[in-house]
Amino acid sequence: MSESRNCIQRLCRYRRTLKDLKELGYVKIFSDNLGEATAVTAVQVRKDFSLFGISGNKKGGYIIDNLIEKINYILGKDEIQKVIMVGAGNLGSALARYRGFEKEDINIVAAFDADPAKQGKVNNIQIHNIKDVFEYVKINKVKVAILAVPATVAQEVSEILVSAGIKGILNFAPVTLRVPEKVVVNNVSLAIELENVIYYVNARHRGEKQKNEHGA
């Protein structure tokens, strides 16, 4: 039952690589190649696949289309996932414009901000008043939100989102959110990610250890 965070991240990376390979006209792939392209060992690739019941051909490798389809199903990419952006400040509006989401077929359907001056659109996404977020989530049955509001209001806003029916939050506010057990929170703390890099750079200067390639 090892669908750990890391494992899911690897699936996402496989998917991305596979889509690129398909684009280039490839039809089949070996665990070897896929591993090399994603900085994962070939054994790990096969283990991941076998964990989710994806099988290949003993000598012929895996069929790319088949892999993509299976991974799409696992990741829930077969259904369209509506995502809202909560907070349309610097970070929020940059994220709303971020090409990487579109590329992965992620659909940001609306943005919300407390500042009434922030009306209009960002990257063709309508910015609404945050007061309307509860109703919007309810009516449109949105399950996933990106939270890019100031740390001071993040907890409060998250409670509104959860009460409206949000089941998963990608949180950019640097606070530990308290949410009900059933709600998934993935905290992306940009400062911490950078501090991590700084730590390892310093640690090496101080002559400790030799590791490489941290994170996904």
Add this chain to the structure above:
Amino acid sequence: MSESRNCIQRLCRYRRTLKDLKELGYVKIFSDNLGEATAVTAVQVRKDFSLFGISGNKKGGYIIDNLIEKINYILGKDEIQKVIMVGAGNLGSALARYRGFEKEDINIVAAFDADPAKQGKVNNIQIHNIKDVFEYVKINKVKVAILAVPATVAQEVSEILVSAGIKGILNFAPVTLRVPEKVVVNNVSLAIELENVIYYVNARHRGEKQKNEHGA
């Protein structure tokens, strides 16, 4: 020797909480309280501290100032770390404006972009032509870079950075960078982080497992 990625992330979170507590006038703290504030068990807190040789008082807990100082040293916060932003598009310029970095005493000293039209400043940070990045890094002995350039040029740019002396990269481009062993790369893939949330939301709908609080 368990200074794992997770462990360092926890140190960063402890530090943040401790600074907030200090601000509020607190002087001492128990592993209990600190754990609760950072969503970590008290045992884990003490284990982390003992790993780095930080000790408290058998009944009196830990002195906050002492903790902050020790953690600062471990994380390399005692020396000023110059960081450059490479790529000043949507994401790059939003990151340059991001308050969370300042709050953690992270100093973005310059930004670079390939588009000559992107002259001027963002958040009081000068945007230079990317052609000058090699020289800038050499002269100013910069060790850490944030990479927010398009995926297509990320590898190429990273090679320039490394050749100029960059030792750590926080990479926002959704590609697997190939860098020498001695260079630290921390990949932040925003799409993958969001896909992770979507996966767990779906997985629960499908009636699997009950986990909570993923990521840092």
Add this chain to the structure above:
DNA sequence: TAGATTGTTAATCGATTAACAATC
């Protein structure tokens, strides 16, 4: 002292890796 807390050693757990069997 009794109770609360730190800090360490041992046990557990989970994920990765190694070894190898299966087979195209």
Add this chain to the structure above:
DNA sequence: TAGATTGTTAATCGATTAACAATC
């Protein structure tokens, strides 16, 4: 067939947790 590749089972490794000793 021989070689290459998948896929599984067992071994290893590392991190977290449990148990408990130390002590203020």
